[in-house]
Amino acid sequence: MQTTNHKTDAIIIGGGLAGLTAAAFIARQGKSVRLLEQATALGGRARTKEQDGYFLNIGAHALYRAGHGIAVLRELGIEPQGKPAATANAYAVQHGVKYTLPGGLVSLLTTSLFGLSAKMELGKLLGSVQKIDCQPLLKMTVREWLKQQISHDEVSALLQAVIRLSTYVNAPDLMSAGVAISQLQKALSQGVLYLDKGWQTLVDGVREVAVKAGAVIETGAKVERIERHADGSVKAVRLADGRLFESNVVVIAASPKLAVSLVENGETTALQGWADQAIAVKAACLDLALKRLPVEKATFALGIDQPFYLSVHSAAAQLAPAGGALIHLMKYLPAEQNEANEADERGLEALMDLLQPGWREVLTQRRFLPSVVVMHALPLAKQGGTQGRPEVEVKEVPGLFVAGDWVGKEGVLVDASLASAKLAAEKIAAYHPVSRAVAV
Ligand SMILES: Cc1cc2nc3c(=O)[nH]c(=O)nc-3n(C[C@H](O)[C@H](O)[C@H](O)COP(=O)(O)OP(=O)(O)OC[C@H]3O[C@@H](n4cnc5c(N)ncnc54)[C@H](O)[C@@H]3O)c2cc1C
Structure with missing residues (x-):
């Protein structure tokens, strides 16, 4: 199996507006960021x-x-x-x-x-x-x-x-x-x-900010799995083409279903519950x-x-x-x-x-x-609307963050995608993977 070992401070999965926005804010913190998008073009639903x-x-x-x-x-x-x-x-x-x-x-x-x-x-x-x-x-x-x-x-x-x-x-x-x-x-x-x-102008605009701040963006890069350390924290992402990219911080900026499927034993985490409850x-x-x-x-x-x-x-x-x-x-x-x-x-x-x-x-x-x-998730009355949506930080999997229109308490549609992407970047700024791994 082919292996690449460029360790980055953060990896973003998904090159829609949420992923690009997270990449831009994290890169602006001076961190190294790699964004991986499975499609041949960026933008997701905003193309x-x-x-x-x-x-x-x-x-x-x-x-x-x-x-x-x-x-x-x-x-x-x-x-x-x-x-x-x-x-x-x-x-x-x-x-x-x-x-x-x-x-x-x-x-x-x-x-x-x-x-x-x-x-x-x-x-x-x-x-x-x-x-x-x-x-x-x-x-x-x-x-x-x-x-x-x-x-x-x-x-x-x-x-x-x-x-x-x-x-x-x-x-x-x-x-x-x-x-x-x-x-x-x-x-x-x-x-x-x-x-x-069209909305492509937003996609192009955010991409430019992210790239200027140093983010590396790759299209045609489908992520298949997130690998974890023995303590459960995030270690690396594995691509469909076999490549491995290491990072202790990963943001999934795609659907709740994808989040479950990417995380090893994801079905035992809160991710599964969110995916089950989500009505698209x-x-x-x-x-x-x-x-x-x-x-x-x-x-x-x-x-x-x-x-x-x-x-x-x-x-x-x-x-x-x-x-x-x-x-x-x-x-x-x-x-x-x-x-x-x-x-x-x-x-x-x-x-x-x-x-x-x-x-x-x-x-x-x-x-x-x-x-x-x-x-991805209709704001349900029985969950208290947006208040019941998952937080950006997946606490059971240290180093894992999510962003998208199904995440966070702020707004609906792209407002939720962009708000959660920015919040994920803020949480990442305050996250210290090494000290956490030692503590465990
Ligand atoms: C018909 C329609 C109308 C809309 N109208 C409005 C509107 O009027 N106002 C508004 O605010 N919002 C609207 N939206 C919503 C808006 O388009 C979305 O909120 C926004 O584009 C979502 O961005 P995102 O990055 O969260 O998700 P997405 O755009 O879905 O991006 C997710 C990305 O992840 C990639 N990906 C998935 N799996 C993998 C993998 N394994 N590896 C790598 N990459 C992967 C996908 O290819 C995709 O590019 C509309 C959406 C639709 C479909």
């Missing part, structure tokens, strides 16, 4: 495919301006370039009919989606949502909270759609209301950015590139009776060549549905027919992804 001047993220991606992630990126000197998602020309779609989406006061007054009394209830809620204290609601499900607070079914349905939009989670009976409302507050307070040239949040994505947009003033739609989404991302950000359009559609898959079926795909196309009739004639690229993991 962007560029073709003929169109930039396709893996499904709809929006960066929360009030989120923790943007703050972490700024700490690394990265200012995401993009535009706020356009909120004009937005529709709510119910039973195949489009209505003005009531997001603000004007649209609330003009929409025919529901009657006066429901409008008043929604108006009152929209006016008070920022004042809600989310902490006491962490152990309550979204469904329980809606039942307690909302009397009109149609308002409840709209709120569920808006929660799907801001969290990607379509599981009101499982999701923590505290987490959902906290995310809604972020969405309503500062909105989101669609990024010019998935979406089906239809990504479309058009030569032109058939209907200029129809750039956003949110399904009310169906968990569908449509947004013309190029209406805000630079994602298509002059005159062209880049559109993301999605079905937020319910927890019990693993992947989209034929009817779901037809349903998304029907939404395009409703908003953008004639789109098929100007189609230049089409990609359907029946099931992608948006978040």
